Amino acid sequence: MGAQAEIKILICQGTGGISAGARKVESEFRKVLDEKGIQAVVGKRCDVINTGCRGLCANDVLVDIVDPELGRVTYDFVQPEEVAQIIDEHIVKRSPIEKRKAKPYYNTFVDSQMRIVMSGCGQIDPESLQAYLEEDGFKAIEKCVKEMKPADVIDEVKKSGLRGRGGGGFPTGMKWSFCAASQGKQKYLICNADEGDPGAFMDRSVLEGDPYCIIEGMMIAAYAIGCTKGYVYVRAEYPLAIDRLQKALDVCYQKNYLGHNIQGWGFDFDLIIKKGAGAFVCGEETALMASIEGERGMPRPRPPFPAVKGLWAKPTNINNVETFANVRHIINKGADWYGSLGTDTTKGTKIFAVTGKVKHTGLVEVPAGMTVRSVIYDVCGGIANNRKFKAVQAGGPSGGCIPSEVLDTPVDYDSLIKAGAMMGSGGLVVMDETTCMVDVARFFLTFTRDESCGKCVPCRIGLKVMLDILERITEGRGQAGDIETLLEMGSTIKKASLCGLGQTAPNPILSTIRYFRHEYEAHINDKRCPSNCCKELLLWQVVEDKCVKCGACFKACPSDAIVWEKGQIAYLDKEKCTKCKSCYDACRFMAIE
Amino acid sequence: MSNAPAEALPTEEVDLSYANKVIDKYLTLPGNLMPVLQGIQDEYGFVPKPAIDLVAERLNVYPSQIYGVLTFYAQFHLKPRGRFIIRVCVGTACHVQGAERIVETFFEKLGIGHAETSPDLRYTFEKVACLGACGMAPLAMVNDDTFGKMTVQKVGEIITEYNQRPLK
Numbered sequence: 198m199g200a201q202a203e204i205k206i207l208i209c210q211g212t213g214g215i216s217a218g219a220r221k222v223e224s225e226f227r228k229v230l231d232e233k234g235i236q237a238v239v240g241k242r243c244d245v246i247n248t249g250c251r252g253l254c255a256n257d258v259l260v261d262i263v264d265p266e267l268g269r270v271t272y273d274f275v276q277p278e279e280v281a282q283i284i285d286e287h288i289v290k291r292s293p294i295e296k297r298k299a300k301p302y303y304n305t306f307v308d309s310q311m312r313i314v315m316s317g318c319g320q321i322d323p324e325s326l327q328a329y330l331e332e333d334g335f336k337a338i339e340k341c342v343k344e345m346k347p348a349d350v351i352d353e354v355k356k357s358g359l360r361g362r363g364g365g366g367f368p369t370g371m372k373w374s375f376c377a378a379s380q381g382k383q384k385y386l387i388c389n390a391d392e393g394d395p396g397a398f399m400d401r402s403v404l405e406g407d408p409y410c411i412i413e414g415m416m417i418a419a420y421a422i423g424c425t426k427g428y429v430y431v432r433a434e435y436p437l438a439i440d441r442l443q444k445a446l447d448v449c450y451q452k453n454y455l456g457h458n459i460q461g462w463g464f465d466f467d468l469i470i471k472k473g474a475g476a477f478v479c480g481e482e483t484a485l486m487a488s489i490e491g492e493r494g495m496p497r498p499r500p501p502f503p504a505v506k507g508l509w510a511k512p513t514n515i516n517n518v519e520t521f522a523n524v525r526h527i528i529n530k531g532a533d534w535y536g537s538l539g540t541d542t543t544k545g546t547k548i549f550a551v552t553g554k555v556k557h558t559g560l561v562e563v564p565a566g567m568t569v570r571s572v573i574y575d576v577c578g579g580i581a582n583n584r585k586f587k588a589v590q591a592g593g594p595s596g597g598c599i600p601s602e603v604l605d606t607p608v609d610y611d612s613l614i615k616a617g618a619m620m621g622s623g624g625l626v627v628m629d630e631t632t633c634m635v636d637v638a639r640f641f642l643t644f645t646r647d648e649s650c651g652k653c654v655p656c657r658i659g660l661k662v663m664l665d666i667l668e669r670i671t672e673g674r675g676q677a678g679d680i681e682t683l684l685e686m687g688s689t690i691k692k693a694s695l696c697g698l699g700q701t702a703p704n705p706i707l708s709t710i711r712y713f714r715h716e717y718e719a720h721i722n723d724k725r726c727p728s729n730c731c732k733e734l735l736l737w738q739v740v741e742d743k744c745v746k747c748g749a750c751f752k753a754c755p756s757d758a759i760v761w762e763k764g765q766i767a768y769l770d771k772e773k774c775t776k777c778k779s780c781y782d783a784c785r786f787m788a789i790e
Numbered sequence: 791m792s793n794a795p796a797e798a799l800p801t802e803e804v805d806l807s808y809a810n811k812v813i814d815k816y817l818t819l820p821g822n823l824m825p826v827l828q829g830i831q832d833e834y835g836f837v838p839k840p841a842i843d844l845v846a847e848r849l850n851v852y853p854s855q856i857y858g859v860l861t862f863y864a865q866f867h868l869k870p871r872g873r874f875i876i877r878v879c880v881g882t883a884c885h886v887q888g889a890e891r892i893v894e895t896f897f898e899k900l901g902i903g904h905a906e907t908s909p910d911l912r913y914t915f916e917k918v919a920c921l922g923a924c925g926m927a928p929l930a931m932v933n934d935d936t937f938g939k940m941t942v943q944k945v946g947e948i949i950t951e952y953n954q955r956p957l958k
Contacts, residue, residue: 257925393920395881492823554887626883755942
């Protein structure tokens, strides 16, 4: 085989890559290589089977060409019709196409992160136990069992300062110690992988990219607490994650990394998967346990806390995927090392799913304490389409909006709460001047209203009434006093609801009123949506002064409502307009309002 | 919410041997109701009424409790579903990128709303909370095919394409 046979072509085929057309790109590569009789290995890059996502899905389809002589070259935004040219220049003539290479920001995006939890994702084959063992896999649990008492393990985790990554931020070591202190022979350990937040997908990525590290994290917790049975509660919407995890579990059982007397260490642990069935409230621990028991996933009042009386009325400890993924690194490298990362109150790193109107959307893992500004502008490249930053929504439906004035808030639990948001699951949705904050509040409330389990009145009725008011406002029927009613109801619902869903559901409204009260007022008093977003309040028209006669709006309009000819100012026919906003989005010159 | 007409499939005549197999598999597992219902739905595409009666009898639970579970979780379906399941993501990232008008265009062109199935059982339409590919927002899926960076025009193209596919 000649040198050419060793060329590897890796095509990004995660969910993002596939939706950008990666399958077509792959078949085009295969076809052209075949036609030209060139030998090369065509594989999947971003599909977590082989390597895994580096997180920059917005630039898909990403193609890496690895050549022993030319090294690794990454091309982004690859289209099927460009494949022939890439093959011709890069592989045949051996000169990479400089113009088509991923721009330097691609490296900035990758290099400015600190990967601990996701260190395995994209580096190892998630289906191979061997690959995990080579990365010091199961070394941490071995160290625990052989060299440490359960209490030492808990102390080490306490000392590291690790806090729950599910959003609440409760100190993990302390949580473990409660369950460890509980009486009872049978105790349970649960990994919460329900991840129902719209806009967050880091748990899925870790499960898909490095399932063994979750298993090991759970083994360490089980040893520390003294329990022998564990469940992983995963969203059924994540079939690939379930598949990978199940395979890893099977292998662990075969090789005696799970089950009875693991590796002869005198330690037993059984782990099984329970699939969720699509209910956001099941992320709440008492609801999640009800769901495992086969009931409707309804929360119950606490106390008794799960650590005392949890699953099947036995002492139970629940942690999030990302929390478990941190554990082995703490044991391997020590609490002091972990404690040196992050801020005084938030140690380690946090993964964020940065999405919305930002240039480079994706999953980023950064040290706690980096500012929100830095995450958005330095790591993710700032706002797309030359528009202005307005706010970033942190923490999903439980969180709140951070405006530009407080962009220098560090990403740690306490600072975010002070700014009116929260860490939550780690979703960061960036919004620009075209996003209406009243509409965003309405969006989240629609979600929480739909997902409310209906057990307690403040959440079931309160959210519905608040949503009605918000809908009225966005439809131009707002009344004086609405804002005050929303504020009052919001604080009551927060205090009176049974579980975390209701206690945090008003946050998006309260934070948008706190920072964007003028937008609410414009909707209510002037019947106007300042961001040109709320459909009922808009009548589109072309601003003739700003129109550059490019015709972008004409091409985008699906209902022939725009009249345009080359060199002419566009005209919008209000009779035909369906207010779909396609023209507004297409126009780069803000000439439509 | 109106669903597809029930007479579209003779739901009363269901071969229950598969349901029996699923129940056998999980019979001794604690908390087995959900895995049993999930297994049944995997086979039939929805949870048929005779299967509910069978589960009630064999697991010794009230049918009302089973309906309680079935109607609580978004994932269970009590009626037959279309050949092509169109799912449009309305998660936060998709919402700020204009998912709502993608949804409305589908409504308009298909003549069915959220969680509805077309009378010919070709399409079922669903809004979903997050498909986890936020970088490609707004996003739509037809069965397992993903369509990123959706536009109103693309909706028409997708429907034209799937209209031509055979129903079986």
